[in-house]
Amino acid sequence: MRKPRDFDAELKALEDKARELKTRKVQQLGELVIATGADELSPGELAGALVAIAETTDTAKREAWAKRGVMFFESRSRRTAPASQRNVRGAQTQSGSPQSPAGGTGSQ
Known part of the structure; x- marks a missing residue:
């Protein structure tokens, strides 16, 4: 039972x-x-x-904000990562599309 x-x-x-x-x-x-x-x-x-x-329903603005947020977190993780990991992540972001954290329409 x-x-x-x-x-x-x-x-x-x-x-x-x-x-x-x-x-x-x-x-x-x-x-x-x-x-x-x-x-x-x-x-x-x-x-x-x-x-x-x-x-906001503007998809382009939301995507720009999302990219800017990803860059924010990536830059924070690079600052806190050990040096060996920092170099690997830096190489990965440089091989992608070049974007400046301050540039773009993400601040609107």
């Missing part, structure tokens, strides 16, 4: 996991704001910028 399932315990475990995931997401978003320097903006400025970005 099978042992009856404890639905209350399973539900509590799922709720705890959901709470943990939400907490981790909030923490990671906060870290992202700090890492990009956006923590120097007022809450109103930051919220306004995020609302404008979320409402």
Whole structure:
């Protein structure tokens, strides 16, 4: 005979996991704001910028922002990577398409 399932315990475990995931997401978003320097903006400025970005349907702008974000994270990982890994990553990015982090329409 099978042992009856404890639905209350399973539900509590799922709720705890959901709470943990939400907490981790909030923490990671906060870290992202700090890492990009956006923590120097007022809450109103930051919220306004995020609302404008979320409402943007221009695919070209969104792709430019995504590329700029990738470059941001790649440059951060190169700064924190050991020297042996830094050279490998630098060679990989140089062999791709040449793009300047400050260039393009990504800041709009």
